[in-house]
Amino acid sequence: xxxxxxxxxxxxxxxxxxxxxxxxxxxxxxxxxxxxxxxxxxxxxxxxxxxxxxxxxxxxxxxxxxxxxxxxxxxxxxxxxxxxxxxxxxxxxxxxxxxxxxxxxxxxxxxxxxxxxxxxxxxxxxxxxxxxxxxxxxxxxxxxxxxxxxxxxxxxxxxxxxxxxxxxxxxxxxxxxxxxxxxxxxxxxxx
Ligand code: SAM
Numbered sequence: 241x242x243x244x245x246x247x248x249x250x251x252x253x254x255x256x257x258x259x260x261x262x263x264x265x266x267x268x269x270x271x272x273x274x275x276x277x278x279x280x281x282x283x284x285x286x287x288x289x290x291x292x293x294x295x296x297x298x299x300x301x302x303x304x305x306x307x308x309x310x311x312x313x314x315x316x317x318x319x320x321x322x323x324x325x326x327x328x329x330x331x332x333x334x335x336x337x338x339x340x341x342x343x344x345x346x347x348x349x350x351x352x353x354x355x356x357x358x359x360x361x362x363x364x365x366x367x368x369x370x371x372x373x374x375x376x377x378x379x380x381x382x383x384x385x386x387x388x389x390x391x392x393x394x395x396x397x398x399x400x401x402x403x404x405x406x407x408x409x410x411x412x413x414x415x416x417x418x419x420x421x422x423x424x425x426x427x428x429x430x431x
Pocket of ligand 1: 336337338357359362364365377378380381388389390
């Protein structure tokens with residue numbers, strides 16, 4: 241490995257945000273999953289979360305641009321377990337929803353530990369997950385079509401989080417504790 245490559249890997253790791261993530265509920269189509277992980281990488285998500293009730297192993301395609309190598313994906317057995325995991329680590333979970341009651345996604349403070357819950361193309365976020373969430377957010381839709389593609393919605397919200405975190409200086413110093421930093425660095429250097 242060249243010095244330049246090692247430096248690039250370290251620079252990216254220093255910008256990773258361990259307290260920003262997505263929780264994907266039954267979002268399993270490879271192109272959607274891949275596009276979401278690509279946005280996660282660009283915004284600095286260290287680890288994404290997924291629940292797939294049908295039990296399939298997540299698969300990616302070329303849409304990921306290789307980002308699935310750099311963003312960990314933790315798969316939980318069910319939505320309750322995913323919430324338990326995130327809550328124990330201090331995350332607030334915001335469910336995306338298309339209802340009028342959901343607040344505008346730009347009103348949330350993403351500088352706090354935040355997980356964005358996204359739902360399946362056909363059904364959206366389940367009522368069970370919505371009930372567990374700390375709040376519901378929506379991207380205002382002013383056209384003829386009711387919703388965005390899930391990967392587009394993920395990108396819109398993640399980049400708002402990036403904007404807020406840039407402004408708060410959260411990319412200016414490493415956010416991982418030294419032990420985790422060393423562990424992830426070792427893993428990344430092997431890739
Ligand atoms: N018929 C589904 C419903 O009623 O929820 C549509 C699901 S939409 C195609 C797939 C996912 O994309 C949603 O579960 C949500 O996570 C996200 N999404 C799409 N448009 C959105 C919007 N305008 N605001 C927030 N999330 C959105």
